[in-house]
Amino acid sequence: MSDGLLRDLAGIVGAGYVITDAAGQEAYVVDWIKKYRGRAMAVVRPGNRDEVAAVLRCCNDAGVSVIPQGGNTGMAGGATPDDSGRQMILSLGRLNRIHEIDPVGNTITVDAGCILANIQTAAREAGRFFPLSLGAEGSCTIGGNLATNAGGIAVLRYGNMRELALGLEVVLADGRIWDGLQALRKDNTGYDLRDLFIGSEGTLGVITAAVLKLHPAPTARATAMIALSGEQAALEFLVRLGSRAGDRLTAFEFMTRNCLDLVLQHVAGTALPFKTMPPAIVLTELSDADAEADLSALLEGILSEAIAAGIATDAVIAQSGEQAKALWRLREGISEAQVRAGKTIKHDIALPIGRLGAFMRETEAAIEAAFPGLRFLVFGHLGDGNLHYNLQRAPQMNDDDFYALTGPLNRLVHDIVGRYRGSISAEHGVGQLRRDELPRYKPPVAMQLMHDLKTLFDPHSILNPGKLLQS
Ligand SMILES: Cc1cc2nc3c(=O)[nH]c(=O)nc-3n(C[C@H](O)[C@H](O)[C@H](O)COP(=O)(O)OP(=O)(O)OC[C@H]3O[C@@H](n4cnc5c(N)ncnc54)[C@H](O)[C@@H]3O)c2cc1C
Numbered sequence: 420m421s422d423g424l425l426r427d428l429a430g431i432v433g434a435g436y437v438i439t440d441a442a443g444q445e446a447y448v449v450d451w452i453k454k455y456r457g458r459a460m461a462v463v464r465p466g467n468r469d470e471v472a473a474v475l476r477c478c479n480d481a482g483v484s485v486i487p488q489g490g491n492t493g494m495a496g497g498a499t500p501d502d503s504g505r506q507m508i509l510s511l512g513r514l515n516r517i518h519e520i521d522p523v524g525n526t527i528t529v530d531a532g533c534i535l536a537n538i539q540t541a542a543r544e545a546g547r548f549f550p551l552s553l554g555a556e557g558s559c560t561i562g563g564n565l566a567t568n569a570g571g572i573a574v575l576r577y578g579n580m581r582e583l584a585l586g587l588e589v590v591l592a593d594g595r596i597w598d599g600l601q602a603l604r605k606d607n608t609g610y611d612l613r614d615l616f617i618g619s620e621g622t623l624g625v626i627t628a629a630v631l632k633l634h635p636a637p638t639a640r641a642t643a644m645i646a647l648s649g650e651q652a653a654l655e656f657l658v659r660l661g662s663r664a665g666d667r668l669t670a671f672e673f674m675t676r677n678c679l680d681l682v683l684q685h686v687a688g689t690a691l692p693f694k695t696m697p698p699a700i701v702l703t704e705l706s707d708a709d710a711e712a713d714l715s716a717l718l719e720g721i722l723s724e725a726i727a728a729g730i731a732t733d734a735v736i737a738q739s740g741e742q743a744k745a746l747w748r749l750r751e752g753i754s755e756a757q758v759r760a761g762k763t764i765k766h767d768i769a770l771p772i773g774r775l776g777a778f779m780r781e782t783e784a785a786i787e788a789a790f791p792g793l794r795f796l797v798f799g800h801l802g803d804g805n806l807h808y809n810l811q812r813a814p815q816m817n818d819d820d821f822y823a824l825t826g827p828l829n830r831l832v833h834d835i836v837g838r839y840r841g842s843i844s845a846e847h848g849v850g851q852l853r854r855d856e857l858p859r860y861k862p863p864v865a866m867q868l869m870h871d872l873k874t875l876f877d878p879h880s881i882l883n884p885g886k887l888l889q890s
Contacts, residue, residue: 421460421505424481428463428507431473436464436513447508450499451492451555452758455851457500459486462508468588468596468627471509475625475881476594478507484881485509485592487621489532489563492555494767495850497567497620497886511562514627520545525633526585526602531562531626538631547633550577554751562626568618570846572750575802576669576706577634579846581617586630589616589623592877602630615872620848621883623876637669637706641714642743643722646697646733651776653701653801655730660703661802663721667714670704671802678753678798685759686752690745692735701801702750704743753798757809762818763796764825766808768836769845775804782835786810789831790824805845808832829856836860849887857887 429437438444439461447462449455460483465471478485484506488498500506514532521527522545529538535556542549551564553571563569565587570579577583586601589612599613616624647653653673661668676696682689705714715736725731737743757763770778779797786793792813799806810828812821833843837860844853858866873880873888884890 424477424483425461427477428461428474431477432463432465432470436466438462438464444508447488447491447510448500450496452494455496455499456502457506458502458504459500459508460505462510464510464513466513468514468590471511471514471590471625471627472594472596474507474509475590475592479593479879479881482879482881483507484884485625486883487511487562487566487625489560489566490534490555490558492559493563493567493850494765494847495567495620495844495852497848497850497883498563499851501885509625511560511625511627514562517541518628520547520633521602522547524602526630527633528600528602528628528630529561530628531560531565533561535559535561535564542633543636545633546636548636549583549631550634551580551583554754561629561631565617565626565629566619566621567848568846570800570803570805572670572672572800574800574805574846575671576666581614583632584613584617584629585632587613587616587626588628590625590627592624592879592882596627597624600628600630618848620850620887622873622887623882625882635708637708638710639707639712639714640743641705641718642737642746643703643718644692644735644746644749645701645703645722645725645731646693647699647701647731648697649699650779650801652730653699654772654776656701656725657772657802659725659730660721664705664717667705667707667712667717668703668802669706670702670800672702672750672799673801673806674700674702674750674753674798675795676700677794678756678796679749681756681760681796682749682752685756686748689749689752692746692749693733697732702746750798753796753807757796757811760811762821763809763811764821764828766806766829766832766836766843767845767847768806768808768832768841768843770804770806770836770839770841772802772804774839775801775806778835778839778841779806782808782832785831785835786828790828792816793824800846803845804841833860851886854885854887854889858889 511532514530518528550573588600722734794811796809
């Protein structure tokens with residue numbers, strides 16, 4: 420059966436775009452954090468929407484599962500096949516055309532396989548701004564961003580991917596095409612199909628194109644790194660900054676000293692901007708479309724007051740674009756430094772912002788009591804209530820003993836998150852990483868509705884089975 424199917428697929432996309440050899444498949448079958456490795460019958464690389472539709476029709480008829488994949492930078496194992504060797508990876512990378520920019524409606528229409536950074540560049544060249552920004556922007560695709568409802572560093576001001584999309588084009592499991600590629604800011608004609616596909620992690624349909632919102636280009640910017648005594652001080656500073664800077668507050672990133680220590684150790688060319696390492700650090704950015712806005716003066720004033728009030732202990736304001744980049748490198752280097760430093764057990768959680776301090780104190784105490792010696796690597800988008808709450812093994816522990824703690828540690832952290840009415844997946848998605856935990860934290864009615872929707876959209880369960888929902 421597989422020979423016939425592979426021949427049919429080669430007939431659709433061209434033989435050169437059906438990859439069956441192990442070496443050619445390697446980059447597609449392992450995830451970015453190297454936690455998941457699968458095997459695939461083939462990697463299929465269609466060149467346009469109609470080829471995607473024909474591929475899905477063939478696979479649906481043959482009962483062969485399809486794993487949509489964009490840039491393969493996801494953090495939840497959502498784009499990795501299982502190890503049966505019977506699943507097909509559908510790589511969207513060749514759907515990479517930017518169709519049009521509408522400067523009046525402030526929109527950009529793109530193929531799903533466009534790399535995020537290329538969309539940002541196209542918007543910039545048109546005098547506009549596409550605000551989604553994250554560490555993997557040089558290789559993740561907008562289809563993957565949509566499928567995971569990606570967040571990143573500018574959610575505080577612009578919202579996550581769901582808030583940045585206007586219309587979608589989606590190919591369904593049986594090859595039908597839903598053309599929802601509209602550039603409307605208002606449309607009350609019934610259920611919102613777009614919002615169902617956003618965040619569905621490739622389980623309901625394959626996104627092939629999108630209309631995205633653009634914003635005025637920020638021409639004034641001020642970036643600062645602030646030393647603080649801990650998370651409570653960071654929250655107080657967030658409130659103070661938010662009330663003074665209003666919607667010019669664009670980013671508010673938090674990291675504990677352990678994270679910065681790790682970056683300084685593992686990422687070349689980084690340096691601490693303070694004389695001594697503080698317990699907690701915030702990287703913040705203000706921006707404005709008015710080039711005359713003196714944001715550095717505004718930030719300086721707020722920082723002086725915060726230092727005088729004992730909220731902040733030290734601060735540096737970037738004096739040039741290069742200095743701002745160097746500060747951002749410290750924040751963005753955390754993911755890379757973690758990979759180099761060895762295994763971590765990760766949590767991507769969201770909490771009501773006002774309860775973050777209490778959550779962090781309670782969780783830290785509980786982990787120290789139950790699993791002494793683990794190293795806390797806590798950082799994230801504090802302004803969105805989103806923490807990457809990660810743990811590294813104790814120095815004397817081997818990797819196997821550390822990994823054996825994954826289940827109990829997840830249970831401990833996520834049960835506290837549940838009690839605070841938070842979420843166990845803030846921006847990375849559920850994938851296979853959180854799939855089995857989801858039913859414990861989502862109401863049974865919500866789980867049932869999600870299963871019902873899956874059956875409706877994909878009756879033969881060929882689209883990314885075993886991701887997000889148990890099959
Ligand atoms: C260094 C680093 C930093 C990161 N920082 C952030 C961050 O700040 N915020 C954040 O949200 N994420 C972050 N991520 C995670 C990741 O980059 C995002 O989840 C990204 O949106 C995934 O895009 P991708 O194209 O790589 O998708 P993939 O990894 O290829 O796929 C992710 C999921 O989307 C599905 N999918 C992909 N394309 C399609 C499509 N066209 N149609 C339907 N389903 C599809 C896949 O099946 C899978 O379930 C980071 C990752 C790295 C490596």
